[in-house]
Amino acid sequence: MSDDLAEGYAQCARLTRAHGTTYYWGAALLPSPQRRHVHAIYALCRLADDIVDADGATLVEVGRTARELAAFRASFAAALAGRPPDPVLAAIARTVQETGIQRECFDRFFDAMELDLTVTGYDTWPALCGYMEGSAAVIGEMMLPVLRPLSAEALEPARALGFAFQLTNFLRDVGEDLDRGRVYVPADDLARFGADPWRRAVDDAWRHVMAFEIARNRELYARAEPGVAMLPPASARCVGTALELYARILGRIEARDYDVFSGRARVPTWRKVVTAASVLVAGTRRIG
Numbered sequence: 045m046s047d048d049l050a051e052g053y054a055q056c057a058r059l060t061r062a063h064g065t066t067y068y069w070g071a072a073l074l075p076s077p078q079r080r081h082v083h084a085i086y087a088l089c090r091l092a093d094d095i096v097d098a099d100g101a102t103l104v105e106v107g108r109t110a111r112e113l114a115a116f117r118a119s120f121a122a123a124l125a126g127r128p129p130d131p132v133l134a135a136i137a138r139t140v141q142e143t144g145i146q147r148e149c150f151d152r153f154f155d156a157m158e159l160d161l162t163v164t165g166y167d168t169w170p171a172l173c174g175y176m177e178g179s180a181a182v183i184g185e186m187m188l189p190v191l192r193p194l195s196a197e198a199l200e201p202a203r204a205l206g207f208a209f210q211l212t213n214f215l216r217d218v219g220e221d222l223d224r225g226r227v228y229v230p231a232d233d234l235a236r237f238g239a240d241p242w243r244r245a246v247d248d249a250w251r252h253v254m255a256f257e258i259a260r261n262r263e264l265y266a267r268a269e270p271g272v273a274m275l276p277p278a279s280a281r282c283v284g285t286a287l288e289l290y291a292r293i294l295g296r297i298e299a300r301d302y303d304v305f306s307g308r309a310r311v312p313t314w315r316k317v318v319t320a321a322s323v324l325v326a327g328t329r330r331i332g
Contacts, residue, residue: 052135056087070286180210191279201271208264
């Protein structure tokens, strides 16, 4: 591996550790080659997400944001064509090449990112799922070639886990998304319970709609869980750890009385480290 490529993967790892600690500690259970591929996929998604989530990106500077996202998409395409503009994109392109991730996955992903430039809410759950098809389910599809499933039946659980992770993010980040002018809770669910996130008030209506969405989220995790057993041992430990840690965020939201306006519900980093370590030890004993 060239020095530039090694530096690119190192930067991907730093991005993952800084912004995606659940992914980072889950990936720590993988062998080094697979671990760096997880970091690379996360880095691509994070860099695109940072463009559309920057301050004012979709409220006052949509044109500039659209140009930045288009430029990043073009740079990624250039990297895939063998002309990487920087070490990070070189690493990401190498991961795509080595793992055989389908190129159309990235088309769906970037198309979903473009929706964030103009769409500020979704009327129904199916409409929100249409967006998450490209922003969430497709991430599960990208990860599968890295995780090397034992069965083709792992595809749907992987997609369900992508949906589950993203819905957890949406419920945790309601306040932050309001600051960006967006609401990712379906409008018909809000109307059914008489809830209004723009009030930023934790009243009974808000508690009821959040409880409803959390139950929906837990159903997605339940649909995803059988897929863990369809993976090789190291990959199963990685995904199982990430699933457990992310699902715990829902309990943290409940413990905050559904207050997602005054701060983020987080699983502490020490808990992530301990969970990853305990899974590694238990898994090693079981395999041995």
